Amino acid sequence: MNEELTMDRIVNLCRNRGFIFPGSEIYGGLANTWDYGPLGARLKNNVKEAWRRRFIQERHNSFEVDADILMNPRVWEASGHVGSFSDPLLDCRSCKMRFRADNLIDEFDPEAHADAMTKEQMFDYIKAHHIPCPNCGKHDFTDIREFNLMFQTFRGVTNDAKSVIYLRPENAQGEYVNYLNVMRSMRAKVPFSIGQIGKAFRNEITPGNFTFRTIEFEQMEFQTFCKPGDDIEHYEYFKNYGRQFFEDLGLAADHLRFHDHEKLAHYAKAACDIEYLFPSIGWGEINGTHDRTDFDLSRHQEYSGENMSYLDPYTNERYIPYIVESTYGLDRTVLALLCEAYDEEVIDEAKNDVRVVLHLKPAMAPIKASVLPLSKKLGAKAMEIRDELAKHFMVDYDDAGSIGKRYRRADEIGTPFCVTYDFDSETDGCVTVRDRDSMEQVRIPVAELRSYIEKSLQF
Ligand SMILES: [Zn+2]
Structure with a gap:
């Protein structure tokens, strides 16, 4: 990240290069709503896939759910949102x-x-x-x-108090109310975790700062159900696991810090944020990890009348599990990755030649390679290569303007590789692959192209 970077430049790049557009723009917009464009949607999906890999796929006893945004309003009474949010x-x-x-x-x-x-x-x-x-x-x-702060609407045709229904202000309750279902259907034993990626809504009056604070946002949530007494160990573990996850995504260690909460919410025993150093905004929360004790399941037991306790099959102890929650702001993570990756590099000072480049990790990059025919005459062959690669990952094809200009366009959106098909390619069966960060070029056989690119995509 460039030290003098301001958020305006990120906003402009996002808008001009198809990452993020103002919501409902042709109608003058709607304050603090943003739409992800073709590249932003890809980047966001790449972050989700990385999260799924680390939090669901690679972990033991970890299950993903996809709960509805609309829930029985009693859920929000039990959670405390109706009374005090x-x-x-x-x-x-x-x-x-x-x-x-x-x-x-x-x-x-x-x-x-x-x-x-x-x-x-x-x-x-x-x-x-x-x-x-x-x-x-x-x-x-x-x-x-x-x-x-909850968005309220009405179910059915009557707008009376009995038909009030809310858009969820957090995902967590979707995991809590499915705790018994997941445990039974997956034969899960404590400790186990339920994760979820999804949208939440908060009717805040003063949001702002681009996608950092919006009224509609997406969270990647991870709730670990554990034995009382083991909670602090899980809490410490997930703080560090979260920080490592952000570093794996590509955020620099010195742009990340823990912020322990001294003032705790009534339900929490311990709480810590992971903050990222954003340009213009300063340190901002991108993850929150909380030791929520047995507050949530006890409340749902009280309000629903369902028994939420767990019977330990080894010790025959019965208890209500403690919950350690670790929530990742997806939109904020995407914004942090863009800020971290953004750079303006002076190529030639005398000529005032500066390139804008996104140093995104290849696994995060929206487009993995751009195929460039040196001449339009070579278009058909180059397009064949593009179509073959596109069976495996996102590929661009660009035949407009000089090769130098095409490189710059690819740099600006973080495409790690440019593949040039030239007149020699016809005879030697090789293409020139140019690396985004080092700008170095290597000549490799077309047959090895896919594996050459794929080995950099590991997460
Ligand atoms: Zn006034």
Whole structure:
């Protein structure tokens, strides 16, 4: 990552090269929604596949589920989201803009510690300090109201309280409510894990910073059900496992750090984030690992009436398992990979020649190779090579402009290899393969091309 890199450059590259577009753009957009374009969708899928490999495929006693976004509303009562998952909001009576009370206080005085204040204390503080509206400058606010962050909609044709249904604000409950199903159907024994990749929604009033904070987002979640007493060991293990996973994806070790929480949620015994050093944003959370104790399963036992306990077949002990949760923000991981990979390299200072390159790990790169015929006359043969490689991985074909320009286009989207088919290829059966990072070129037989590229794709 370039030290002077700003998020604007990432946003521009993403938009111009098909990684990420503003949501509903032709209608003027919808604040804090983003659509992944052809290359962004590939990159995102590559991250998911890497996660599946490390968390489901390579692990013992690890199971993936794909639960529905819509769940019985009682789930959110049991989880505590109906009662206490909210932001303190107030409106400016003068200009009708809505703000978070804690944000107004934090921006007025970062030392004021709004996060430790009650609703009443925040109201008194705003009044006492005569904090003005950031939009119109007046000081004329409504009372503070708690605004639930869950997206709410109605099931069926009646819009009454009985038909309220929520878009899930986190994936975890889909794993918790299937704990008994997975254990029984997979004959799982504690400790075992349930993972899930999926979308979640939070109706936040002040999101921002590109895809770092959005109202719709995707998580890769991993819940480990363990014996009480073994929880801290699992918690420490998954913190480190997570950090290693990020390094394996390609994030630099010195751009990652642990952030242990001192202030814990009521259900948690220990909590730690893994943070990444983003350009413009600074350190931001990309993973959260929590020791949730038996809170979740106890609550679901209480609210559902189902017995959530586990009978240890070896010791005959019966207990409610503790849960160690490790959640990965998929959109944030993708953003971190793009920031990490982005570079502007000076090729020739005198000519002011700079190349933009994404040093993505080949396993993460959206396109693995770009096939370039030296002349359009060689197009048919080059296309045959492209079509053969495309049976195994994503391949591009580019016959427009000079070879140098085509290299640059491939560099900019992180394509690890450019394969040039030239006039000699006809006779010697070889192609020139140019490496994205070193820019070195090697001549290799077409028959060896696939295995040459595939060996770099290991994750
Ligand atoms: Zn105002």
